[in-house]
Amino acid sequence: MPNRAVIKTDKAPAAIGSYSQAVKVDNTIYLSGQIPLVPATMELVSDDFREQAHQVFKNLAAVCDAGNGSLDHIVKLNLYLTDLTNFSIVNEVMEEVFTQPFPARAAVGVKELPKGAQFEAEAIMVI
Template sequence: MTNRAVIHTDKAPEAIGTYSQAVKVDNTVYLSGQIPLNPETMELVDGGFEAQAEQVFKNLAAVCEAANGSLNHIVKLNLYLTDLDNFTVVNEVMARHFRQPFPARAAVGINQLPKGALFEAEGVMVL
């Protein structure tokens, strides 16, 4: 049987549905999608797309740290944008939070996200 553990931290938003912030199996951590919620208020951050992207990566970083890793341990990242015109901005924000070699990544344009968020990201981290 594999070594399976649920990862949780108060430094990232509580789950707003039937999921865990992350699940670790052996040395792989599956990170649930993070939207730009302030973990203290559970409200979306103000300031438009760039501020939301910053909060999403802060939330992901908090979950990575709770699993004894960092954003730079992420090997696959999936991004969901309600407006693909923000693709350049998300690249700029990512460049502030990740270092090379960057993770494999997909960016998907979607119609809407929970709570009216403009951006969500989820990924896989290997420790």
């Protein structure tokens, strides 16, 4: 059985279902999807897509930090957008919060996300 541990921090939104914020297996950490909730209030940061994208990456960064890593340790991202016309904004925000080489990535258009969010991201991090 691999070495498995749950990663949890109060600096990111608490799980709103039956899942962990992240699970570490050996040197790989699987981060659950983050939506743009402010951890202290568990409410959406705003209706503005750019602000939502920044909050999502801020939340991911907090979980990375709890796992002794950072956004720069992310090797794979899966992005979910309710409106793919915001794809260029995601690219701009990623250039602000990540350094090269950028992680591998997929982006998927979805009908809706929890709590009315416009954006969600999940990740795999290797430390």
